[in-house]
Amino acid sequence: MKGREHIDEWPVQFAPRLSVEAVEEGTLLAPKFNAEGLIPVVTTNASTGEVLMMGTMNAEALVRTIEAGEAHYWSRSRHCLWHKGATSGLIQRVVEIRVDDDQDAIWLRVDVDGGASCHVGYRSCFYRSVPIGSLNSGPVKLRFEETTKVFDPEVIYGDAPNPTQL
Amino acid sequence: MKGREHIDEWPVQFAPRLSVEAVEEGTLLAPKFNAEGLIPVVTTNASTGEVLMMGTMNAEALVRTIEAGEAHYWSRSRHCLWHKGATSGLIQRVVEIRVDDDQDAIWLRVDVDGGASCHVGYRSCFYRSVPIGSLNSGPVKLRFEETTKVFDPEVIYGDAPNPTQL
Numbered sequence: 001m002k003g004r005e006h007i008d009e010w011p012v013q014f015a016p017r018l019s020v021e022a023v024e025e026g027t028l029l030a031p032k033f034n035a036e037g038l039i040p041v042v043t044t045n046a047s048t049g050e051v052l053m054m055g056t057m058n059a060e061a062l063v064r065t066i067e068a069g070e071a072h073y074w075s076r077s078r079h080c081l082w083h084k085g086a087t088s089g090l091i092q093r094v095v096e097i098r099v100d101d102d103q104d105a106i107w108l109r110v111d112v113d114g115g116a117s118c119h120v121g122y123r124s125c126f127y128r129s130v131p132i133g134s135l136n137s138g139p140v141k142l143r144f145e146e147t148t149k150v151f152d153p154e155v156i157y158g159d160a161p162n163p164t165q166l
Numbered sequence: 167m168k169g170r171e172h173i174d175e176w177p178v179q180f181a182p183r184l185s186v187e188a189v190e191e192g193t194l195l196a197p198k199f200n201a202e203g204l205i206p207v208v209t210t211n212a213s214t215g216e217v218l219m220m221g222t223m224n225a226e227a228l229v230r231t232i233e234a235g236e237a238h239y240w241s242r243s244r245h246c247l248w249h250k251g252a253t254s255g256l257i258q259r260v261v262e263i264r265v266d267d268d269q270d271a272i273w274l275r276v277d278v279d280g281g282a283s284c285h286v287g288y289r290s291c292f293y294r295s296v297p298i299g300s301l302n303s304g305p306v307k308l309r310f311e312e313t314t315k316v317f318d319p320e321v322i323y324g325d326a327p328n329p330t331q332l
Contacts, residue, residue, distance in 0.1 A: 139180060
């Protein structure tokens, strides 16, 4: 069950997607993975509602998250199953898992050990805002909504490669 | 600026992605679109923090959202720019736009005219939860967290095709 072109083993925990009505109005988990075997995930702070990060899961990451109650993702930069916090200690403890209408997206509500989810050191990956109605002749200027890092990435991650791709 | 393989016209509102440091720690909007010209978007209720939906934008949808303060998406089922609410009246008024660390995801905080964002008729697309630790020998059973629809989809959408794909 890797994150790849096609899922070669459909977990027993997932129902087949037989009809639109069953997927939208039914009570069986029948997730849809894309051509790369991945499903997008949004993770929010269970108490505040703040969006912490967006990621992806393969089938195995979803099963392990349901099983363990700790967030697992598919790392697109490292191409492997990713138990969030295994390196940094910033484990995400899952309070609730939701699935959307057509079951092609997952929402995790979590409590975070250490209070941060962003590899840059901020509480949320979404630490900058885009002012509305601010279009001029050049690039839009962002505003920092978080100004203090929770941790120093060099201390936590050391020489590990930065996952950001240009 | 359609949602397609490559963006053929980089809007003046977007800076080039020249370095990881500038993308992560800088103050210029330099969004990353995938191979199909799309960027994922999560939309939450600005007051409650509830996740309403996940969608995608192409470059034009992002520029129009910043400009108008009303959510625009790229419709993957209809393959066109989608001013959310143009058909249903359920306009999403944008309170805040956020961008994540590597600028490959967007978060919209919105107020919703009519109080619903889901084509099935619920307030949120994520109206069902997946119980944690509940793995048995068959498919996982979902629980409905919303039990009453805000609107009747047949009244709002009539004969329009259902966007859900199996």
